[in-house]
Amino acid sequence: MSGGLPAQTGRIGLAVSASNPKIVMAVVQSFEGGSGTLSDLRSKSGGVFRSEDSGEHWTRMSAMDPRPFYFSQIRVDPANDQRVYLLQFALLVSDDGGKNFREDLSEKVHPDCHALAIQPGTVPAPKPPKPEDKNKPPKPPVCQRLLLGTDGGLYQSFAGGKNWDHLNKIPAGEFYRITLDDSKPYFRIAGGLQDNENWVGPSGVQSKELIRNSDWTALAGGDGFYVLFDPTDHDTFYAESQQGEVHRINLRNGELRRLRPEPTEGAPRYRFHWNSPMLMSRHKPGIIYLGGNCVFKLTDRMEKYSVISPDLTHNDPAKTNATGSGAENYGVVFSLAESPKRAGLLWAGTDDGRLWITENDGGKWTELTNNLPEPARGQWVVRIEASNADPNTAYVATNAYRTGDDRPMLLRTSDLGKTWQPVVGDLPANASLEVVREDPVNPKLLYAGTHFGLFASFDQGSHWVRIGDVPPVRVDDIQIQPRTADLAIATHGRSIAVLDDSTPFREFTPEIAAKPAHLFSGRSVTGAYLQPGFVDANGKGVYRGKNPDEGALFTVWVKEFTGDEIKIAITKSTGQPVANLKAPGTPGFTRLNWDLRPTKDVSIEYGGDDPKRLLPAGDYNAELTFGPNKVKQSFHVDLAEGITPR
Template sequence: MHLIADPSDPERVYVASEYLMMSADGGKTFDPVDTGFGDHHDLWIDPNDSSRLIEGNDHGALISFDRGDHWTHADTQPTSQMYTLSVDNRFPFFMYGSQQDWGSMAVSSRPKGSRLGWSDEYETARSEAGHTALDPDNPDVLFVSDHHWMYKHDRKTGYDQFISPSEELYYGWGTADMRYRFYWTFPVIWSKHSGALYTGSQYVHKSTDEGDSWQVISPDLSAAEPETMELTPLYGRDTSSNGPYWGPLTRDSNGDNWNATIYTIAESPLRGGLIWTGSDDGLVYVTRDGGENWKNVTPINLPRRTLISRIDVSHHNEGTAYVAATRFKVDDFGIYVYKTDDFGETWTEITNGIEEQDFIRVVREDPGRAGVLYAGSETGVYVSMDDGANWQRIQGNLPHVPVYDMQVAQGDLAIATHGRGFWVLDDVSVFQQMTEETMSQTHLYEPRVVYRDHRAGRGTPPLATPAPYGVFVNYNLAEDADNVRIRFSDSSGKLIREFSDLDTKAGLNRLIWEDMRYPGADEMENHPTRSNRNIGPYALPGTYQVELVVDGKSYEQAVELRKDPRSIATDEELVRQFEFVSEVRDTISSANQTILEIRRIREEVLGVAAADSQLAERAADINDWLYRLEDVLIQYDAEFRMEYHAKATKLDDKLYNLAGHALRGDARPTTAQEALFVEHLATYQEILSGLGELISGDLATFRALAEEPGDTDVPN
């Protein structure tokens, strides 16, 4: 509960709690302020105009300009409070998680169109604070934890089935009286080895039938200190033993203050039945035999009652695991990150380089290279390329925000933030290749495999900035350079694109060939068209060469471009699309050159006529002929793009439009598109024939007359 006084009115005070209340009489009476949402945390009042308010609640930030009579909606601010993150194996991969007071969701890591909108996400289960477990190859069925319940969510039907190990309702009860103590965000994981589900109360529970039945496979794996386990205040019951741990505070009864619970569970990706747990009161356990035997392997120097936030088990070595732990709830903002290589027999602190008090909630190992680690902190993200011996921040454009979870997926780093929703750091494959040698010299890193992924240009207003897509070219410069260029060539060595306006500073730099397209048509300067002129064909699947040229010295790598896994087009159809668009593009380039030639001839003829009035009539006839030709090719009477909406489109615009339509999606050009191009080619050939007839006829005569002695001294 927060009390906020109006700085301009001593009688007005607000109370932010589950409801937002306001008193205009110094607190004698209160009236509710309807924001449309609940669970209010903070309120800012403009000191110069107290009718202007910014209110923060579980859903996000709301703004009012009339002292709370009307508010903006929470979905206008990207402020989702995510707790956890899971990913699937689709392309593009989807991110799953629960957001405070707004249910569980799945969001695509890349939009279908050019903007990330509502069509790129969907609701899953009703959870607001739990984990999402799933078979990454079958993401239509999800297992989602929430408070002390669990749901099985079927996306096809939209149904949520309760599959909790215990259906008992424990709101308001003390943990000392509970059969199973499930934390507010209790863990649930899906085993890639057996398809079993594992979840945690104070015990580890296992289900082999998607939650229909559960088996306890561990003893109590929490510290279960009596002073942290409150007795329920029942009628006539002596609760004096609850002691000073809780003090005068009334704790939340929904599960976020229940203690002595398993907070995190992780199974080895290399070996089934190798399972680790971490409790909210400071214990780490491991079993190597699927729960038959458990061993307490808590780091010796880990302070008592530390919350084990995440355990990540290595993709490269069975005995290696990483622990991230926090103690901010007891006013200790220290860094607690540990690594073991021997199943927890010994531990090493790995905290060097992490900023003071920037405590770590999660550490993840990169599946692509042993020793590359990512850490999510209270303010952002760190990376280590030496197995945690040293860390450095990789904040970039990520806001300073608590990072609660992260996953490496398809070469990207996805993170769940508590206040800014999901974020993705694109292409972390460069960290998998970095060595002391590559970082000390000029080096072109090998680009990762790229999938063709082109998007429609229209859509709803964006909900978030879409991820870039294309060929990521990462290069290191040993020192500042004067000139840096990057060239892309096909397998035969033919140059496709060249980029020259690049970063020249020493260190790691990046270029993204975002659209993966060949150049468009040769353009005419200062001439608008109604249609999109970006009509270069998409590069076909295959192997391409990337060349980095730094002050004249060349470095090369190959990059593989693959077909979109979602595409149903055949290779032959993609080739025909490429050929067709190339033919249309080349026709546009030729037509633009023809237009320039027509205009050059007009300038020549009118210039001669201006100097020799005897040729004025002939010049007017030629100019009329030229305009008749140009009028077919281009809307010369339009000076800016919007004029095209009121004026007739001509051949250049029609060709641009045809190429743009043929580029939509992975498909060969339609029969109608092929036929229309034949018609446009015939029209263009008629223009070329007419221009040729003019040049060899009337224009030749005009030039001959202009060159006769005494007629004019204007040069040909």
């Protein structure tokens, strides 16, 4: 079935005509005659081919074959075999069976088109011809409804590829990394998206409009990755794009400075990964560490740099000279970590399997690679987590799924890397790891981001459980906000999610797990009124991320089902009842929220105070009743300045 196809073929995309199954379209990569540049749309011998006898014979219709490694997608209109779509940086369309392509269907569409669905049966009914057109042939049928998937999300057209509507109403972002600041009342989240720049936005807003796309601000870049908050300037950020393209951006004045370290003329080039690790020093805020083939130390708001390591990779020329977009770069530091407990103690891991440590801020590096046990030794070091409790302790996550080994690999050292113990426990056998995070308060509590969701261990890695309502999606980053204990994750396909107040996980011990029921301590809260906005009148077509629940959050542990109901009675410190909450006694963790207002059973509906007004600031008690079991916790309530309480 290769009659008419070129030799030395590579990737091939196929499409069969629904209106005439004997017609097959192919976009064929061929190395015959050589290759062009990455941006060259035409192939020397490959291109678009057409068969009208079910693939027995082929005719080259066009030389078009844009970046076959990344695209190689072709479609035929179900109602018209002459209407052919070719997906590439833009969407190309042909109305003569693939001979000629035009570019007029990509207005206001994000580049890099990867998926196209055409709905059959959407050809409009023919209109009676105008008198002046009665001798012209009728227009060929064209299906009108198209769905286009690009690096910028999903688009929809009801006009055969014109007038695209961006369906930005689903949380489908692909975040590589995130960072949290300490803004109040809601901390900010900054991070980088696959081919969609770097962004910063709030974890909540004081409005019933909830978190909208417009609440987020772009911080420039191509693909986005690490973003750091300036420690002294609320409006200054340090962000990066692919291949170590770091920049400083100021949102007040719009200034953007591109500040990637560059060697002097004639010196060997620096190598940077697509996603280069970048971190702000905890001991000297303002100092930034950046990973390339060596480790860089950036100072003076990134304006200056010094190289503080040799090349830490194997620097195999057979693997470090690949051409392409930069995503092919290899032989680089992929993971960097600084000890929160000891200044100058840095860890570095490379994509070609080397692991290093320095105890004097790069003055001397010691290789630890040979200390790693199999199967982790020599594998891609995807994340290093330096312990918050002990400077001698660290975790290293590696993976090898690129070579067909999907096993999770996670190790722990308590002697600065001299010896290592596996802590993969009972993580699913095919759940490759991307990130590990130690809780900053309880060192026995670990979190792991895998290719199939988020897991937690309450015993330092012996046993793991899936947590939250996170779908089986790749979790690329995990961060814990120090003040609120909120747990934020970055996913590759479901954007960002936040689990409010992870304190109950910190407090969850075997002793508590053995109890019939338990009420965990609650954090102090500040009451305020949310602005009404226009949420009840501007339709359902606006995407809204969820706000944190208003008021106090209570978490209850139930060991097993007994038929009893969870009941929480809330009183002032004087003992005055103010609210009663109930929930089914479902085994596991259950959360209940109190909005700082009296519940109806302790207030008067007619003649009483306004039920929407908040209760006064002060100390409160919450008492859990579950069957015969009772547990009491105290918590404090503040009110935003200027609020007059009940």
